[in-house]
């Protein structure tokens with residue numbers, strides 16, 4: 320199978336109101352360049368000084384003691400499961416409404432994903448989890464979809480009762496909070512992505528695991544780096560998934576200079592759209608709870624006649640996108656897992672009707688108003 324990204328890169332950026340804003344995000348790249356130069360001069364390309372510093376910054380920002388920089392969000396999830404000892408024969412409970420990587424991490428760890436339907440906030444329905452627990456269940460992997468925290472009190476309660484670990488997929492949820500706590504305080508291990516299309520975007524792949532558990536942190540520091548405890552001694556033969564120093568430099572720069580604005584503007588824009596959309600009966604917005612601070616990695620809702628609306632908005636210069644059209648249990652990759660259409664009606668309904676609109680920090684007031692007007696015109700409101 321060919322690499323389809325070069326073509327995809329050429330195609331994105333065609334809309335005036337776009338999901339992708341990386342050229343603007345890095346228009347001041349000269350400042351980052353200067354710091355990258357130092358990395359080149361020092362030559363500490365993998366797990367260098369800047370990685371230590373950024374792990375500390377990132378952990379503090381999200382409410383954890385320890386940060387372990389890794390190669391991607393997917394590796395953060397995979398290595399977290401491995402740190403817990405998850406292996407063949409184990410089950411991990413998660414949602415079918417997520418990105419492929421959540422399930423990929425479980426399967427590559429050797430375990431079996433067990434799906435539980437989503438709720439009206441588009442996250443895993445905590446009320447349905449207990450029925451899915453078996454003697455083989457090792458962990459629950461909630462996904463804070465679009466940056467909106469899951470019902471962590473309920474999930475942690477079950478985890479405690481059944482002696483399970485909670486590994487959160489927080490790849491959308493940098494700087495989110497739950498009951499005023501940093502998102503990383505709410506699970507045993509919390510996993511983040513810094514992929515260029517995530518809220519904190521680096522110049523390639525990057526990820527992070529956060530935890531307050533020192534033993535798990537020590538395991539992760541080792542297993543991301545061949546299982547080494549020092550240069551000459553290996554504790555467990557393991558994997559290589561280190562955060563590049565260059566990416567840590569980029570992430571540190573964005574965190575110091577831009578991240579509060581990135582999150583703040585997304586929240587502001589999302590609230591503005593919510594206000595306009597909440598009275599339109601053809602739109603159903605996800606349930607939002609006051610004790611949860613979402614950072615709107617995606618702004619999405621359920622829109623009647625979704626496919627037609629998407630085409631219409633595209634003709635109006637708006638990059639309306641579907642994240643994503645097919646739930647995990649109906650993917651070709653899941654064909655041997657024994658699921659069928661109808662098994663998870665809420666997740667399937669989200670996939671059939673959801674649409675995302677850009678709310679990043681470079682979206683202007685005029686563009687927000689244009690999006691609202693176009694949606695209203697479409698529904699004849």
Ligand SMILES: *Cc1c(COP(=O)(O)O)cnc(C)c1O
Nearest residue numbers: 391392393418420421490512514
């Ligand atoms: C992006 C993403 C991941 C994987 O992150 P990578 O850094 O691309 O490996 C995992 N889970 C969710 C929900 C994501 O959106």
